[in-house]
Amino acid sequence: MLQIRCPWCGEDRPEIEFRYAGEAHVVRARLPADESDAAWAEYLYLRTNPKGWHAERWHHVHGCGRFLNAIRHTVTDRIAVTYKPGEPRPTIDDQQGPTP
Amino acid sequence: MIEDDKGPGGNRFRTASGGRIDRSQPVRFTFDGRAYQGYAGDTLASALLANGVHLVGRSFKYHRPRGIVAAGPEEPNALVTVRRDWRRTTPNLRATEVEIHDGLDAVSQNRFPSLRFDFGALNDRLSPLFPAGFYYKTFMGPERFGRGASGAWARIYEPVIRRMAGLGRAPVDGDTDSYASRHAHCDVLVVGAGPAGLAAALAAAEGGARVMLADEQAEAGGSLLGAPDVMIGGEPAADWREGALARLMSFETVTVLTRTTVFGAYPDHLFGLVERLTDHLPDQGRGVPRERLWQVRARHVVLATGALERPLVFPGNDRPGVMLAGAAATYLHRYGVLVGTRSVVVTTTDSGYRIAADLAEHGVRIEAIADLRGRAGEAAEAAARAAGIPIHGGVSVLGTGGRLRVSSIRLALRDGRRERLEADSVLMSGGRSPTLHLFSQLRGRLVWDARHHAFLAQDPLGGVSLAGAATGLVEAPVDDAFESGTAAGVQALAALGMSGVGTVALGASMQSLPPADSVVPVAPVARHLEAASFIDFQNDVTAKDLRLAAQEGFRSIEHIKRYTTTGMATDQGKTSNVNALSHVSGVLGRPVGDIGHTTFRAPYTPVTFGALAAECRGTLFDPVRLTPIDPAARERGAIFEAVGPWQRARYFPKPGETMHQAVARECLAVRTSVGVFDASTLGKIEVVGPDAATFLDRMYVNAIASLPVGRSRYAILLNEAGFVIDDGIVSRLSDVRFHVTTTTTGAARVLAHMEDYLQTEFPELRCWLTSVTEQWAVVAVQGPRARAVLAPLVEDVDLAPDVLVHMAQTEGRVLGVPARVFRVSFTGELGYEINVPAGYGRAVWSALLSAAERVGGTAYGTEAMHVLRAEKGYIIVGQDSDGTLTPRDLGLPVGERKADFVGKRSLSRSDMLVTDRPQLVGLETEDGRVVLEEGAQITRDSAPAVGTHAVGHVTSAYHSAVLGRSIALAVIEGGRAHLGETFHVPMPSGVIRVKVVSPAFYDPKGGRLHG
């Protein structure tokens, strides 16, 4: 079971307090009506699905109730960093992965 | 010795003295119904061996007689069932780990009718019929045997094969034992309390770390328990062990757990431990948990897990009496048991020589050392010669003799001569493999080391130290294990930023290890002898099976494993994996290191479901939620149903009524008089803030921003893809305060969905969401007499039809209790939903029901609620919709006038606008007495060809009492264009003709709502 640092609570908490919430930084258009069908379909359905570092959202649903972002390695499961929504995606030195 | 005194067998193989057993405490137990005697401190295996019993089981596939091979958790053969009573029966326990106690009742497995005579042994004669891949080839199924669920294969052959292949039987009834669980945190978890583990724990504890030390055995000490002559730092090992334990116990920061297996390592250093609390006791005592599951989060872990000895591969190596040499030494020194009186040691290591000399010294006649290697180390050879043991180097084993116990071994000597030696035991010394299961589970990489002929830990892993034999120090003196343990403890302290008081430098890394005492090329078995040379004892996999798999084209060890099942039994190949790899390496002509190893998975040894479930059983397995009105409904004789986690009153039968009759009566009461319903399970969210209206307007399809204070609106929630995920009523209590309801099962999901948008898409909105589901009890009062029932009971609430109109709400008092009164209806009748603080729910429901009953009303349950709403064509999200339907598909508003809301953009995607999307319609069966089956498929033709695509399915179907006929809701492709047309519902009993109609069956104009 992972330990996830909630950037709102400032604590490492067990994974069971959280719920996964999909890829991060997938931004909803300000005016969806102006989006083309193709652009909207991409927003809805296309995800990066990387083998490696992945920016993703978690919901501290059994804790503070806040959403947070995490950079997790999809092979090792290691979480390099967590941060608040709206903050820029941190860059991860690939030398840190994939071995923890 | 007197037979009567010590039972059959009479401990004939017990030494006169020595061992850690307590000879003053005899213990009586039974095995397969026969009484035996052992001593306190014995395992079932050691006690049986003391009584000369080697035959303890039949093998999995061929039902070959099998004996005890090992002395620890790696035992592949000696699996037994221990029976406490008929409910508390545990199969597949390793006899080498079962501690005996008075009254222990153990039985062998996988034999019929008895261990000595087993019909299944016929399989052995038929072994050419059970080649590698037998299970795949067979269970994929021979068509000629009559495949399919009812075929002869499924009815006769498969059950027989499964029965023959069984490994123990699980008890049928519920387990009456209780189990406990604990969470714990520590700085350093030390796995294994042998010399290395004890040293590591001491070093870490001395440096101030919070330490947990766990060992699977009954007492700490590991290899020291079977090594009385060993000295540590100039002190006898036993004394050192006592002193180390006493010192550890003196720290408040140290927890020592024995009979505790660290069975799994999980991400971020979470470890699963199972502590066995009572199985070793004759009387468990009521209320004492049998086992305890520990979930330990450790900052650092020291793996002092030791090493497991490997058998050797030769024909007849599975006969009872053929066992591991190191195990024989353990039985001698720890339990005072000789595994035989005449032994042959077959070895590829120098330690085989040492063990032979050791056993000879204790009175065992060693007929010969048969070394499969060319030559041995000088010291080892000299020791054996000094003990007068004949040594044969460069031999190969041709076979063993004996039926239920080995009686001889045949060797081909280096010079070509053959020799047959009488022996009641054959001891195998094939080298030892470091126990790196947890290291591998932690994603540590293993690398093949040809010198040690074993996998070793490759790179250091953050937060992990290895100590002792686990590092590859498998034949090293115990002082080295001690030093390596101390170093690991100090290393753990350093990693944690604590300083150790130990003086040992961070030495003993793998690179500085002394070379292993022998290089162990596994001696190849002659091709024609492979079929009788077992590699995986527990799954009955032979050298020939592995060759066959390779010949059939399997190359990956993971594929070979699955095809032959090698390493897939309950022991996960603890004794067999390296031998399997070596053999495959030989067949394929590739180095072992290139073949790699299979994946180590938790648990290290089997864990009971009871321990994993711990307290989460029975009512605590998946706790149910009850409404505040629940006890009152039970008093009224309600029948309940599960709705998500909730228990809801389904109907309230009068004496003698069937469910059908009760539901019809309840429905008619609502249509003609009044009904009272517990709607407390509805999800409720209070939305507050200056931007609350804006927020809800963006979330729901329906216009919320324009909703006046005091009014409510039916509202539909979509996901961004445009599909309906929930519905409910949004009520505006004030400019800045809304009361929002959700479906019963959608409450948590909707709150999370709203929070997601509020926090991450619209964070600029000043608005707060609070779940108030549990705060309000909700009583629905529905029916033409609802107002009359309610009127005398309210204060500060004007129920006048032109004041509290349909979809209006107000606050006041009901029965003197503060209440939110909503005029809403899910029945199509005049109706109110009374929200009162939860604690008043039961009293208010009971009082309202009494008032209703005085005018001919009744309580109604969820079944009547379902019928009443279906009569009106109101959907239930999740029943009539399935997450793939848009509001347009369901005939609901699509929010055309609004600029945006979640899901709106998707509603205009091209595939959302096609005309043949599934649409909600009503169905009337031609024969009104026939109620359709929910989920039934719908076709155009009455007798569609096989493979015809169904055009829809029935989503809801009931008998409607008020209409005097059946009704149904369905989704049909382009359904609304087919009103009045006939479709078909093919069922096993025949085709049902149905007419497509509007889903609003009753009062389609809705006049009754406004009564």
Ligand SMILES: [Zn+2]
């Ligand atoms: Zn939090």
